[in-house]
Amino acid sequence: xxxxxxxxxxxxxxxxxxxxxxxxxxxxxxxxxxxxxxxxxxxxxxxxxxxxxxxxxxxxxxxxxxxxxxxxxxxxxxxxxxxxxxxxxxxxxxxxxxxxxxxxxxxxxxxxxxxxxxxxxxxxxxxxxxxxxxxxxxxxxxxxxxxxxxxxxxxxxxxxxxxxxxxxxxxxxxxxxxxxxxxxxxxxxxxxxxxxxxxxxxxxxxxxxxxxxxxxxx
Amino acid sequence: xxxxxxxxxxxxxxxxxxxxxxxxxxxxxxxxxxxxxxxxxxxxxxxxxxxxxxxxxxxxxxxxxxxxxxxxxxxxxxxxxxxxxxxxxxxxxxxxxxxxxxxxxxxxxxxxxxxxxxxxxxxxxxxxxxxxxxxxxxxxxxxxxxxxxxxxxxxxxxxxxxxxxxxxxxxxxxxxxxxxxxxxxxxxxxxxxxxxxxxxxxxxxxxxxxxxxxxxxx
DNA sequence: TCTTTTCCTGACCGTATGGTCAGGGTGCAG
DNA sequence: CTGCACCCTGACCATACGGTCAGGAAAAGA
Numbered sequence: 001x002x003x004x005x006x007x008x009x010x011x012x013x014x015x016x017x018x019x020x021x022x023x024x025x026x027x028x029x030x031x032x033x034x035x036x037x038x039x040x041x042x043x044x045x046x047x048x049x050x051x052x053x054x055x056x057x058x059x060x061x062x063x064x065x066x067x068x069x070x071x072x073x074x075x076x077x078x079x080x081x082x083x084x085x086x087x088x089x090x091x092x093x094x095x096x097x098x099x100x101x102x103x104x105x106x107x108x109x110x111x112x113x114x115x116x117x118x119x120x121x122x123x124x125x126x127x128x129x130x131x132x133x134x135x136x137x138x139x140x141x142x143x144x145x146x147x148x149x150x151x152x153x154x155x156x157x158x159x160x161x162x163x164x165x166x167x168x169x170x171x172x173x174x175x176x177x178x179x180x181x182x183x184x185x186x187x188x189x190x191x192x193x194x195x196x197x198x199x200x201x202x203x204x205x206x207x208x209x210x211x212x213x214x215x216x217x218x
Numbered sequence: 219x220x221x222x223x224x225x226x227x228x229x230x231x232x233x234x235x236x237x238x239x240x241x242x243x244x245x246x247x248x249x250x251x252x253x254x255x256x257x258x259x260x261x262x263x264x265x266x267x268x269x270x271x272x273x274x275x276x277x278x279x280x281x282x283x284x285x286x287x288x289x290x291x292x293x294x295x296x297x298x299x300x301x302x303x304x305x306x307x308x309x310x311x312x313x314x315x316x317x318x319x320x321x322x323x324x325x326x327x328x329x330x331x332x333x334x335x336x337x338x339x340x341x342x343x344x345x346x347x348x349x350x351x352x353x354x355x356x357x358x359x360x361x362x363x364x365x366x367x368x369x370x371x372x373x374x375x376x377x378x379x380x381x382x383x384x385x386x387x388x389x390x391x392x393x394x395x396x397x398x399x400x401x402x403x404x405x406x407x408x409x410x411x412x413x414x415x416x417x418x419x420x421x422x423x424x425x426x427x428x429x430x431x432x433x434x435x436x
Numbered sequence: 437t438c439t440t441t442t443c444c445t446g447a448c449c450g451t452a453t454g455g456t457c458a459g460g461g462t463g464c465a466g
Numbered sequence: 467c468t469g470c471a472c473c474c475t476g477a478c479c480a481t482a483c484g485g486t487c488a489g490g491a492a493a494a495g496a
Contacts, residue, residue, distance in 0.1 A: 019443085036342060040259025044484065056445050059485065116341045122400045123334045124254060133403040141404055158428075164421035167401065168390050175389030182340045183385065185351040186359055203382035210376075211429025237473085262454065274475050277455065 023061055025051040031072050035113035038120050039069055070128050073121055076114040077132060083107055087144060093157045093214035096147075098205050101173060105201050108177035115177035141166060151214075158213035165212065172204050241279055243269040249290050253331035256338055257287055288346050291339055294332040295350060301325055305362060311375045311432035314365075316423050319391060323419050326395035333395035359384060369432075376431035383430065390422050 029051035033042045044065055048055040062068035083103040090096025108115055126133055141163070148162035176183065176192075184191055192200065209215045247269035251260045262283055266273040280286035301321040308314025326333055344351055359381070366380035394401065394410075402409055410418065427433045 038256035038258050038338065038342065040256050041342075042258070043482085045482090054445050055484090056447095056486085057443090060444065063485090065484065119341065119396065120256065120338065122397055123337065124256065124259075125399050126403070130403070133400060137400075138404055158424075160425065161417055161421050163404070164418055165425070167393055167397075167418075168422065168425060171389040171393030171397070172386050175385055178337065179340050179385075179389070181343050182351060182355075185344070185348070186356055186381070199379055200382055200385075203379050204386065206376075207378065207383070207386060207429035208425060209429075210431070211425035211427075213428070261452085263452090272475050273454090274456085274477095275473090278474070281455090283454065 019061075022051075022053065022057070025053065026058055026061060026068070027072060027075065030068050031076075031113045031117060034069060034072055034120070035116035039065075039124070066128065072114075072117055073129050074132075076111070076118050077129065077136075079107060079111060079114065080118070081136070081140065084140065084144070087147070093148070093151045093212065094209055094216075096151075097169070097212075097214065098209060100169065101205050101208065102201060104169070104173035105176060105197070105204065108173055108175075108180075109197060112177040112180050115174050119174065119178045156214065160212050165208075168208065172208070176200060237279075240269075240271065240275070243271065244276055244279060244286070245290060245293065248286050249294075249331045249335060252287060252290055252338070253334035257283075257342070284346065290332075290335055291347050292350075294329070294336050295347065295354075297325060297329060297332065298336070299354070299358065302358065302362070305365070311366070311369045311430065312427055312434075314369075315387070315430075315432065316427060318387065319423050319426065320419060322387070322391035323394060323415070323422065326391055326393075326398075327415060330395040330398050333392050337392065337396045374432065378430050383426075386426065390426070394418060 026047065029047045030042075033047045033050060036042075037046070042065075044058055045055050047068075048058050051058070058068065062071065084100065086099035086103045087096050090099065121127070121129060122133075144166060145162035148157075148160075148165060151157050152159050152162075187196070206215075244265065247265045248260075251265045251268060254260075255264070260283075262276055263273050265286075266276050269276070276286065280289065302318065304317035304321045305314050308317065339345075339347060340351075362384060363380035366375075366378075366383060369375050370377050370380075405414070424433075
């Protein structure tokens with residue numbers, strides 16, 4: 001036998017490999033379509049076309065439109081949460097919040113569709129991720145608020161309501177994704193250049209960090 | 219003749235009066251439904267039910283769903299623009315921008331549905347109000363940016379890119395409408411109280427005005 | 437090889453939606 | 467009072483949607 005085959009079930013097989021690939025294709029297409037048309041405006045046919053698969057195949061992997069949508073939103077939420085790693089273990093507000101702004105701006109730039117889906121979901125009353133808001137997000141928010149309060153107590157920044165500061169961080173950074181089309185239009189119809197993105201990040205960081213008294217100079 | 223009838227067509231009549239009232243009902247219901255379900259998810263039947271009118275009556279006043287939607291978005295845009303009056307004729311950034319923040323926060327509080335419809339429209343690529351973005355909004359933005367630049371040149375505030383400052387103002391104030399559900403959930407499921415709204419306004423103003431160096435103290 | 441399991445899809449179905457229309461009602465001018 | 471123009475709406479229609487399913491293809495296991 002020329003084939004020793006040391007481990008029988010070694011190769012994952014084209015089977016599960018193809019399965020993952022198809023799911024990836026569907027989820028990517030779904031994210032785009034949901035972002036562009038909203039849940040109600042999105043159609044399974046459109047998602048199927050964009051993924052290059054027959055519609056019935058979508059229903060093989062995802063039983064219903066809602067299930068597919070839920071997966072998309074959950075995936076976004078995961079990315080969202082990981083962005084907060086920049087927050088932790090920072091010695092002071094300037095570095096912690098600064099890094100968080102950078103991370104969230106980068107996500108707005110790289111995953112604008114995801115941000116839009118999230119925004120749309122929340123705007124419509126969070127019908128499918130209400131439980132996430134009440135558990136994971138609430139815990140996350142409480143933790144960061146406590147962290148910020150610690151900085152305030154330590155005299156590292158001005159006394160600002162941590163909750164409203166967090167809202168401001170979310171609003172400002174996500175605006176560049178959610179309202180990207182408006183920004184692009186006001187930019188003469190062209191997407192922001194690399195330099196403009198850097199300028200945006202710098203402006204946001206400057207205003208907020210200075211605004212909370214976390215910048216040494218000035 | 220006991221009736222002098224100084225002006226023949228004086229009384230507007232119940233006719234046009236009822237017409238206006240019905241249109242108002244429909245537009246109010248449409249704003250709510252479009253905000254809650256998005257354009258694609260909204261149905262004429264739902265709007266009709268909420269307005270207390272038969273569906274066919276909607277089509278008497280507004281030929282198509284798109285036409286009704288367009289009217290809703292246009293009305294919001296008008297309110298949006300009027301809010302900027304606070305901006306003009308202000309001697310310095312603190313009062314001008316401060317008043318603008320107050321005005322926009324108040325709109326977010328009073329017209330959350332309108333804000334959501336606008337956000338949704340822009341997020342989906344502004345299919346029906348693209349021309350507004352390219353004309354009215356672009357002019358408005360250019361004017362305010364010049365005004366801010368004037369303040370900067372006069373040394374009344376730090377050198378901040380006016381464009382990004384405007385984005386920040388929009389993002390932050392509208393967040394309280396667009397993400398009101400998320401904020402409410404993080405607030406223990408209860409809407410913000412009067413005091414909390416005041417705190418929100420104060421926080422936003424403090425961070426931004428201090429952040430751009432427009433606050434005398436500190 | 438044969439069997440079993442998983443994967444895939446064209447064709448189909450019930451439903452709900454945006455929109456239409458004929459016909460009846462109603463305020464108002466003359 | 468009469469005629470007319472505007473107003474209103476129940477019933478209807480074509481379409482498009484989410485979802486189903488029978489049956490074939492292909493890989494995995496024996």
